[in-house]
Amino acid sequence: MPASDLDLLIGVAREAGDVARSFVGGPLDIRHKDDDAGPVTAADYAVNRLLEDRLRSARPDYGWLSEESPDSTDRLGSEYVFIVDPIDGTRSFIDGQDTWAHSLAIVRDGKPVAAAVFLPLLDRLYTAELGGGAALNGDAIRASGTTDLNAARVLAARPTLDEHHWSGAVPPLQRSHRPSLAYRMSLVAQGRFDMMLTFRPSWEWDIAAGALILQEAGAIATDKAGRPLRFNNRHPQTNGVVAGNAALHRAVLDRLA
Structure with a gap:
């Protein structure tokens, strides 16, 4: 089991990238959600299955909220909750672009404490841990100082x-x-x-x-x-x-x- 929640997110995000890449150039079985909520593909569902299996197996007491899973009020009683988007930017994914991402967070009492955003086709992994700074592929990053x-x-x-x-x-x-x-x-x-x-x-x-x-x-x-x-x-x-x-x-x- 990973030593930290952030290590867990990083490892699973990279696995998710492997799954999503396997769909690139192949059939996507594109469907459209109700209420004009946008498209969803076989890749979204496959990544979601991987995320839920890996993350919930590692932290079975954590709640779960994902764009591609039925929501449950059970998560409201959990101190820690996984909040994930299997593929953020599904339209970009469908169009063959590279600016889609896996977005994974762990929230404690309403506040994020660990996060990973991974763009597999660009090999960019953004990470953060509460109190530990933010990084891109392991190197520290900082917001701009522009004031105008x-x-x-x-x-x-x-x-x-x-x-x-x-x-x-x-x-x-x-x-x-x-x-x-x-x-x-x-x-x-x-x-x-x-x-x-x-x-x-x-x-x-x-x-x-x-x-x-x-x-x-x-x-x-x-x-x-x-x-x-x-x-x-x-x-x-x-x-x-x-x-x-x-x-x-x-x-x-x-x-x-």
Whole structure:
């Protein structure tokens, strides 16, 4: 058994990468979820089976929340909970792109304590442990020190810059996009971008791992009202995400409508 929860997540994330890669270029059996919740593939389900088997076998007393598993209120009574997205960025996976990720987190009493975000086709493994810093492939990472909102490089979907979200003029942000929320958060933690924004309700499995990686890299991640992100909620969604260093985070909150 791995010596630590983080070691467990790292080992299983790499196994998940092997499973997902085995589907690349082959039949995916693409289906569409109810309520326009997006596509799901045979790869999503295969990775989910692996994650649940490996993680729950290693920590049978931990609760479970996954995008591809039926939810159960049993997790609400657990001190520790796995919160995972087998493939974050399924559309990217279907399209043959490489910016999809496995997002794995362990949450204790609502707060992430260990996290791994792995992009198998790019061989990028972002990790964090509460109080232990954040890393990319074992090397420490740190969020950027940019303080000028007008010069900030931001990861966000195009509708985030719609006027109705902002009080006054929309800031002239340098916007880019990546399909995986977990990857967006990790890129900000790495300092390659200064902020990430999403104003849509965000599922916990997309952001739990990234939230800890950001925190341990010296950034702040809250919902769009500035409230702390807490996880393992009865309804596992947050009110969007605003993430970046303290100066930019405050500047965005001050400008939101």
